[in-house]
Amino acid sequence: MSDEWWVGVRRRVEAAGAGPGGSEVFGASGHKWVVEEPLTQDELAEPEAQIGVGLPEEYRAFLLYVGAGGAGPAYGLFPVRRVQGRWRWEGDGADLADLSRLAEPFPDQGPSPKLLADLLAQRPEEEDFDDIEDFDDAIEAWDERSEAVMFASERTVGAIAISHLGCAQREWLIVSGRHRGTIWSDSRVDDVDLTPLLDDDGMPVKFARWYTDWLEKAESTAP
Template sequence: MLMTDQQWAGIRQRVEALGTSPASNDVFGALGHTWVLEQPLSHAELAELEAQMKVTLPEDFRTFLLCVGAGGAGPAYGVFPVRRVQGRWRWEGDGAQLADLSRLAEPFPEQGPDPQLLEELAAQCPEEEDFDEIEEFDDAIEAWDERWDAVMFNPDRTVGAIVISHRGCALRNWLVISGEHRGTIWTDDRADEADLAPLRSEDGTPMTFARWYTDWLRRAERTALDAI
């Protein structure tokens, strides 16, 4: 779904109206973003942001920033706002720092660590019965966790993408900025023993930023209406 300036028309007003509904807090995440939208970016601010990042953002995200807001109320606990801090632009939110903003122009890679490496690591996972002392087992598990995290959370796996929202319990969503998957939303459930994966629409197509946001808004409106 490619969103032009005109297609975003009225979206900000719908979000703001929803925030005044007596049932607005029944929408998941509402207590986090409190229905507040940042002010939209100006064309000059967007140009400065893209120049600093050395990328052109996906078109539907660009027009969202210009027409709806620079972040705020949105899916889960909201869309991470992008702000200029001491002359530099950055996204802010729980986990936003996981994205390497200096590497946004690099293509987001095909996902999945080397299966053989994962199999070898899994086979090395300590078993409590192999240790005489619980402290020794705890130390071995901690060391193994560090090796596992070094593979699963390798920053090379998320180049070309930004963290766009937080879903709670260290579960997040990424927006791909560069590469074959540009403009799509990926779920990050690595904290829950699952991997990065493309978010898909009901018809199986990859979820774009615009589809992700407008689907959320329609569901939120239904939730608030049903609760009245």
């Protein structure tokens, strides 16, 4: 994809936001169709030096020719900004990413299916308790155990959270490892494990496809 193609993407986003149906697009109330200014080559080199790894090529081109963040899927694409001399991504859940470990490869898989099944099987049921306070204590202890497994920080090394879908559901861009450049869905809040987004052919969705799929749907809503 050429630099001109990405510049065209920015124009399309601006046109969709200015359309009469722009406010009807899901998430527009959050990003308000604002697209932050693109980064310069020198600016982009700074966060890459800070995290110790180059960003995936499609996302890198987006930052250079479309914008540093803003209007995008769901409630928007988390912007990358320099704050007090350090670069970071900002958004609801962006701080879940460990920026000091982005050069490490994103793991191939999370907890084993058996471990997840065991966790769910151990979830307390209210009818098993005579006292509601005992049940509340048991479910709180179970929540702590399951969160320690599902949300262990090492599960998302090499990845950045880039979008919030609402209700603590998010999407991640993989920066390092064999899944580099792909987008993963995160519905762990609903006991659904991290999973890669796949296209109609069962192939992993990369950043450009993820963003332009959203843009095409937005354009059809806001002609």
